[in-house]
Amino acid sequence: MPNPGITAFGAYLPRLRLQRSAIVRANAWANSALAAHGRGERSMCNWDEDAVTMAVEAARDALSGADRSEVSAVHLASTTLPFTDRQNSGICAEALNLETEIGTLDVTSSLRAGTTGLANALGAVRAGAPGQVLFIASEHRRSRTGTPQELLYGDGAAALCLGQGDVIARLAGRHSISVDFVDHYRGQQSEFDYDWEERWVRDEGYLKIVPPAVAGALRDCGLDAGAIDRFLLPCSLRRVPEMVARQAGIRPEAVADGMQQVCGDTGAAHAVLMLCRALEEAEPGERILVAGFGQGCDALVFEVTEAIRSLSPRRGVSGALARRAPEENYDRFLTFNGLVDKDFGKRAEVDRQTPLSTLYRNRRMLTGFVGGRCERCGTVQFPKSHYCVNPNCGAFDSQADHPMADTPGAVKTWTADSLTFSIDPPAYFGMVQFEGGGRLMVDFTDVDRETFDIGARVGMQFRVREVDSERGFRKYFWKAVQSD
Amino acid sequence: MATGIKDKVAILGMGCSKFGERWDMEAQDLMVEAFTECIADAGIEKDRIEAAWLSTAIESVHVGSSGLPLSVALRLPYIPVTRVENFCASGTEAFRGAVYAVASGACDVALALGCEKLKDTGYGGLPQRTRGVTNDMYWPNLSAPGMFAQLAAGYRGAHGVDKDDLKRAMARVSVKSHANGTRNPKAHLRREVSEEQVLNAPMVAEPIGLYDCCGVSDGAACAIVTTPDIARELGKTEFVTVKAMQLSVSNGEEAGHSGWDGSYVKTTRIASKKAYEEAGIRNPRAELDMTEVHDCFSITELVTMEDLGLAEEGRAWRDVLDGVFDADGEVPCQIDGGLKCFGHPIGASGLRMLYEMYLQLLGRAGERQLDDPQLGLTHNLGGFPHMNVSSVSIVGRYEG
Numbered sequence: 001m002p003n004p005g006i007t008a009f010g011a012y013l014p015r016l017r018l019q020r021s022a023i024v025r026a027n028a029w030a031n032s033a034l035a036a037h038g039r040g041e042r043s044m045c046n047w048d049e050d051a052v053t054m055a056v057e058a059a060r061d062a063l064s065g066a067d068r069s070e071v072s073a074v075h076l077a078s079t080t081l082p083f084t085d086r087q088n089s090g091i092c093a094e095a096l097n098l099e100t101e102i103g104t105l106d107v108t109s110s111l112r113a114g115t116t117g118l119a120n121a122l123g124a125v126r127a128g129a130p131g132q133v134l135f136i137a138s139e140h141r142r143s144r145t146g147t148p149q150e151l152l153y154g155d156g157a158a159a160l161c162l163g164q165g166d167v168i169a170r171l172a173g174r175h176s177i178s179v180d181f182v183d184h185y186r187g188q189q190s191e192f193d194y195d196w197e198e199r200w201v202r203d204e205g206y207l208k209i210v211p212p213a214v215a216g217a218l219r220d221c222g223l224d225a226g227a228i229d230r231f232l233l234p235c236s237l238r239r240v241p242e243m244v245a246r247q248a249g250i251r252p253e254a255v256a257d258g259m260q261q262v263c264g265d266t267g268a269a270h271a272v273l274m275l276c277r278a279l280e281e282a283e284p285g286e287r288i289l290v291a292g293f294g295q296g297c298d299a300l301v302f303e304v305t306e307a308i309r310s311l312s313p314r315r316g317v318s319g320a321l322a323r324r325a326p327e328e329n330y331d332r333f334l335t336f337n338g339l340v341d342k343d344f345g346k347r348a349e350v351d352r353q354t355p356l357s358t359l360y361r362n363r364r365m366l367t368g369f370v371g372g373r374c375e376r377c378g379t380v381q382f383p384k385s386h387y388c389v390n391p392n393c394g395a396f397d398s399q400a401d402h403p404m405a406d407t408p409g410a411v412k413t414w415t416a417d418s419l420t421f422s423i424d425p426p427a428y429f430g431m432v433q434f435e436g437g438g439r440l441m442v443d444f445t446d447v448d449r450e451t452f453d454i455g456a457r458v459g460m461q462f463r464v465r466e467v468d469s470e471r472g473f474r475k476y477f478w479k480a481v482q483s484d
Numbered sequence: 485m486a487t488g489i490k491d492k493v494a495i496l497g498m499g500c501s502k503f504g505e506r507w508d509m510e511a512q513d514l515m516v517e518a519f520t521e522c523i524a525d526a527g528i529e530k531d532r533i534e535a536a537w538l539s540t541a542i543e544s545v546h547v548g549s550s551g552l553p554l555s556v557a558l559r560l561p562y563i564p565v566t567r568v569e570n571f572c573a574s575g576t577e578a579f580r581g582a583v584y585a586v587a588s589g590a591c592d593v594a595l596a597l598g599c600e601k602l603k604d605t606g607y608g609g610l611p612q613r614t615r616g617v618t619n620d621m622y623w624p625n626l627s628a629p630g631m632f633a634q635l636a637a638g639y640r641g642a643h644g645v646d647k648d649d650l651k652r653a654m655a656r657v658s659v660k661s662h663a664n665g666t667r668n669p670k671a672h673l674r675r676e677v678s679e680e681q682v683l684n685a686p687m688v689a690e691p692i693g694l695y696d697c698c699g700v701s702d703g704a705a706c707a708i709v710t711t712p713d714i715a716r717e718l719g720k721t722e723f724v725t726v727k728a729m730q731l732s733v734s735n736g737e738e739a740g741h742s743g744w745d746g747s748y749v750k751t752t753r754i755a756s757k758k759a760y761e762e763a764g765i766r767n768p769r770a771e772l773d774m775t776e777v778h779d780c781f782s783i784t785e786l787v788t789m790e791d792l793g794l795a796e797e798g799r800a801w802r803d804v805l806d807g808v809f810d811a812d813g814e815v816p817c818q819i820d821g822g823l824k825c826f827g828h829p830i831g832a833s834g835l836r837m838l839y840e841m842y843l844q845l846l847g848r849a850g851e852r853q854l855d856d857p858q859l860g861l862t863h864n865l866g867g868f869p870h871m872n873v874s875s876v877s878i879v880g881r882y883e884g
Contacts, residue, residue, distance in 0.1 A: 345607065346605070346606050346607045346612075347607065347612040348612075349612075350612050350613065350614070351614075354621070355617050358617050358618055358621065359621065362618060362621065365622075366621050366622055379741065381740045381741070382740065385736070385740075389736055389737055389740040389741045390741055391737055391741065391743065412637075412638065412641070412745075412746050413634035413635070413637035413638045413641070413746045414634065414637050415629075415630045415631075415633035415634055415636075415637065415689045415690050415692075416687075416689065416690040417626070417627050417629065417630030417633070417688075417689040417690075418686075418687060418688055418689060419609055419627040419629055419630065419688050419689060420612070420624075420625045420626060420627035420630055420689075421612060421625050422625060426687075426689070426690070427624065427625055427630065429624035429625075429626060429630065430634055430637065431634060431638075431746060431870060433742060437742060438740075439739070439740060439741070439742060440739075441623065441624065441626075441634075441739060441868075441870055442622075442624065443624045443625075454637050454640065454641045455641070465621070465622065466620075466625075475621055477621065477622045
């Protein structure tokens with residue numbers, strides 16, 4: 001009997017946390033009602049983070065300690081994918097150095113993509129997908145300046161490994177409802193959401209659509225609502241999860257915190273993010289019901305197993321929340337999100353075209369961060385080359401592929417360059433010496449200016465290296481980030 | 485067995501334009517300005533020149549590629565003109581081409597001219613430009629000061645020098661060059677600066693501040709070379725010959741192998757060692773009378789003193805503070821103001837350094853003239869500390 005479920009989880013939040021008070025300070029002159037949402041902080045992508053980079057980082061967390069050759073598919077759910085036509089899950093698969101003979105799928109077009117994608121991926125596992133299906137939900141939310149959404153939204157990603165057998169949480173039941181209830185929408189040509197009145201969304205939407213979905217999922221697994229230990233419903237409207245729980249008969253103490261004060265609503269990623277957080281805290285035997293709302297509702301019930309006790313340590317949501325840098329500068333948020341037309345000087349005017357044939361030829365190196373290891377002398381080097389870089393070796397065509405993304409390193413040399421173009425000046429870059437060999441002159445990102453110096457420990461993260469706004473393309477590469 | 489270049493080639497004449505923000509000049513005008521001085525100094529007609537080398541580095545912001553701009557500007561008589569580029573060491577490469585051509589016997593008289601017109605970009609500093617399509621996909625958006633700032637971090641790390649001490653020694657390098665530059669009428673920057681001004685200048689790339697950076701200038705410099713015999717036939721009695729010309733180009737080891745600690749420029753060490761052998765120099769600090777080194781940034785000059793064997797490893801910062809390389813020090817460095825104040829029109833710089841050596845050796849350096857120098861060294865560096873080209877040339881009075 002197939003027994004699909006979750007085998008591992010991972011999460012990623014941008015390190016920057018915009019203080020909501022900064023948004024309110026800048027915008028209250030135009031909309032004094034914003035002050036109602038002025039408490040706490042929201043996660044905020046650095047300029048070089050997007051739904052794909054966060055997805056990769058969440059997936060790396062989920063895959064920590066796992067055999068990546070086991071991954072048979074990558075499904076990525078998001079409504080803010082950087083590419084409309086270039087498979088975003090395919091970029092993730094390449095960055096994660098997965099096998100090429102896998103399935104990849106982007107799930108999008110609704111904030112419900114997180115739960116719908118999860119249900120679908122679990123369906124694939126039930127239908128016999130081999131090994132592990134990697135399911136990622138990621139969102140870099142967009143909003144107009146000075147809106148409640150700007151305050152309520154957050155950026156982030158979560159990832160789940162799905163499989164059969166030794167699962168940490170077994171899928172017990174599920175149910176979906178599809179209704180073309182348009183609480184908000186974003187047309188293909190529009191940059192931002194258009195929302196309808198909150199009270200209508202609450203009364204006609206959440207309170208009428210979610211309870212039957214919850215009931216359906218409970219029916220599917222033959223459980224009473226009272227048996228649910230954790231009820232996860234992402235919703236930035238106040239008290240709505242509690243109201244839904246009451247209607248559905250779920251115990252009030254089972255209602256999970258939506259992380260509104262510490263992170264904000266991460267859209268399609270949020271249900272999965274909340275699920276990861278619940279799994280971090282859950283004891284074996286607990287039942288988790290996660291619901292996703294958006295033109296209908298998905299409800300999935302998981303039962304946590306004993307295996308959760310032996311899951312290897314990982315960053316998870318708590319680690320992602322702890323890795324934070326408060327940001328008081330609202331203008332940086334606007335700039336990083338392209339919401340102001342900032343002047344970066346003439347150095348910013350260089351052409352940033354990406355020759356696609358060059359990218360393809362070098363994809364293992366650029367997207368996968370794969371270097372070479374000389375099989376004669378053992379020297380690790382980046383990039384991989386024909387002649388070994390070791391002056392005492394120099395062997396020809398002796399290097400095997402050597403993935404380096406997970407190799408920690410230390411700062412050998414660095415600068416903070418105020419002259420060169422950077423969207424977040426000064427540009428930090430320098431030489432990283434990797435443990436076990438190999439070095440690279442590379443960008444640093446998420447720098448803690450107070451503590452950064454030679455000797456600082458770093459790890460690599462997948463980031464946007466350059467945006468070609470003229471052609472709608474972005475280059476990705478790896479950057480060094482100070483270790484937690 | 486190669487016999488080396490020593491005393492095989494003589495400098496027949498040299499010329500150098502005024503360096504600076506030459507808003508009213510095309511690159512070709514600068515070429516003509518340097519060449520006019522040079523050909524008059526050489527005392528020959530233009531048609532004696534049998535081959536020419538043109539060095540430019542960022543040709544896309546001025547003359548474009550190939551040897552044509554020089555040939556057309558000077559209306560050279562359909563002779564071979566080769567354009568060379570090797571980052572900021574391009575100027576010395578043009579000279580090397582001309583010198584080797586004469587030494588080989590392929591021609592009797594050859595011209596090397598370097599030129600750069602950098603001030604048509606609309607902003608200060610060197611132009612932001614592509615580093616090659618694949619490199620652009622993963623290299624940082626580096627600037628020159630950003631890359632040379634790495635050297636300061638590496639030097640600190642290797643020698644445990646305090647950040648403030650190093651910054652002060654770097655400042656002293658610039659104070660010295662500014663003082664020298666005031667005595668050079670062709671220099672771009674001709675005013676003194678105090679240590680305090682240097683230390684408090686705006687940060688460009690930590691720890692490099694504005695006054696740790698050389699000038700970005702328009703300018704041209706050139707040399708006409710021949711054999712000592714022909715120089716004598718042409719009536720020259722006192723002249724300067726090439727004693728050594730060495731170039732070392734990184735092979736990626738510093739950038740890719742943990743053997744290099746980031747505190748020095750490996751190519752300079754290799755090129756200088758070979759140059760000393762070629763010139764027969766055993767103790768450079770005692771035998772060299774002056775140096776013109778590639779002081780693109782103060783830290784580069786400081787580290788170069790060690791790489792050239794003029795200071796002990798880890799000691800250059802103390803020697804700098806002790807004034808060893810000042811105009812009245814043991815081995816004066818940048819007596820013409822250096823890249824720092826004479827300016828740095830990239831393709832011209834290597835030839836500009838040789839121009840100063842030439843003037844000094846012939847006693848024609850005016851109020852900055854050193855006391856009877858016999859032997860001088862130029863060091864021209866291009867690229868970045870972890871991946872670069874470095875040339876070391878030694879010239880001296882001809883005793884033959």
